[in-house]
Amino acid sequence: MELKQAFDTVRQRSVSICAPLQTEDYVVQPVVDVSPPKWHLGHTTWFFETFVLQPNLNGYQVFNADYNFVFNSYYESVGARVIRTDRGNLSRPGVADVYRYREYVDKEMGKLLAQDISKELHALITLGLNHEEQHQELLVTDIKYILGHNPLFPAYQEDYNFKEQPVASSHFIAFPAGIYEIGYTGEGFCFDNELNRHKVYLEEFSISSALVTNAEYLEFMKAGGYTDFRHWHAEGWDWVKTNKINAPLYWHEVDGDWMNYTLKGFRAIDPSMPLAHISYYEAAAFAAWKGLRLPTENEWEAAAPQLAWGERWEWTESAYLPYPGFVKAPGAIGEYNGKFMVSQMVLRGGSVATPPGHSRITYRNFFHPPLRWQYTGIRLAK
Structure with missing residues (x-):
């Protein structure tokens, strides 16, 4: 798949996973191992801004300098960050702000991907896409944990289907x-x-x-x-x-x-x-x-x-x-x-x-x- 198409497909899938959520669902962090959906959306965007756009797109302007502190996960060499246990305290930036951040970075990535890029940059962007796909799995499982620990046990989607199969006889x-x-x-x-x-x-x-x-x-x-x-x-x-x-x-x-x-x-x-x-x-x-x-x-x-x-x-x-x-x-x-x-x-x-x-x-x-x-x-x- 051509890199621009792959980028658009992966980025859209993250948004689609979050589509059934209500705004309040985006900010919950029941335990340290589960991150709020809003943070996942911001962190994967921060990856492309920090490691791809800033070093490689001439004239790139950072969307918000404070986001490096908010959305850095564990990269010590990139600076200070919010500790993992505090991600559920991020009432700001708001959900709408995070989606604006994604739109901004995706637009700028479109400019970069329209250029001839080196083999090394291609590999880095491919790593970023695989990194986002890892977070897509975490989005699914973190959302399940968030909703599964709500006393109402609300459904994520009533017709959600993983297409799981019963186990066949084993030997x-x-x-x-x-x-x-x-x-x-x-x-x-x-x-x-x-x-x-x-x-x-x-x-x-x-x-x-x-x-x-x-x-x-x-x-x-x-x-x-x-x-x-x-x-x-x-x-x-x-x-x-x-x-x-x-x-x-x-x-x-x-x-x-x-x-x-x-x-x-x-x-x-x-x-x-x-x-x-x-x-x-x-x-x-x-x-x-x-x-x-x-x-x-x-x-x-x-x-x-x-x-x-x-x-x-x-x-x-x-x-x-x-x-x-x-x-x-x-x-x-x-x-x-x-x-x-x-x-x-x-x-x-x-x-x-x-x-x-x-x-x-x-x-x-x-x-x-x-x-x-x-x-x-x-x-x-x-």
Whole structure:
């Protein structure tokens, strides 16, 4: 797709995701990990203004100098910023101001994209578009968290449809011990944490052909899974007790039946659907209860061509670490992934909320073990 068309398409999709919202929905931040929709719209715009327009478009005038402080996320080298916990206090700039900001920057980007641009600038803009697509997934999941913690459980859209499919019957697929190649293949876009392609030795392993279902997880719950410390990592058990966890996120027991919040509103649990919104702690505990384990990220990538994947981010047993030969890019762009390679676990496979093109075999998502507001699920291994 021609770059200008790609830019327009991606930018419009962010606006479309927010179209069903009421103005008040744009400013809510229930927890530190969830950002207000207004902030996402402003931050992705700030990325293009700061890293693309200011250095590359002659005569560019910054829309509002204060926005660097408001919409910078974690780029230390670009200056001071609002801390993450304070994003919900941003009553100003208003929603209308943020949309004017987007219109201004998009118009200026149109001027830049009408010029001949270098290969390096093309790559930077492509990174910016992939960055915005990451925030589109966060928009969907953050909006769900915002509405799912409203006492009225309002629907995002009554007819919203991810086109999710019930889980087919599962079986274990065996893979022999041997040398496997892992990482970016050289085709299409990749983030820096997918580099470099390298070889790993894997012992013989087997992996489930399908994701764990709601029905299977209900069995774990009914068997006392949340009350038996033997299944849990010590840190996970502390998390369960401290936070009084007894079910996946968005699940509520009503008159003896399990319900859950969906983007369509409050609905009964569908036993046949793949489980969603669980932490690494819960995934590992369920696997232990079954007498199995989670796959490593290398096992997952080696097996992925033979698996049905893409509906849930699948927790792996692997810590988020650099690949051999990984080098952070110079300047602010080098802060993109490398600085987060500590205390997090890798997830693979993408989800129903993941934009097209991001669900690829080599994509490495990463979150802290207790987080579960993304569409996270379980695939078992042995």
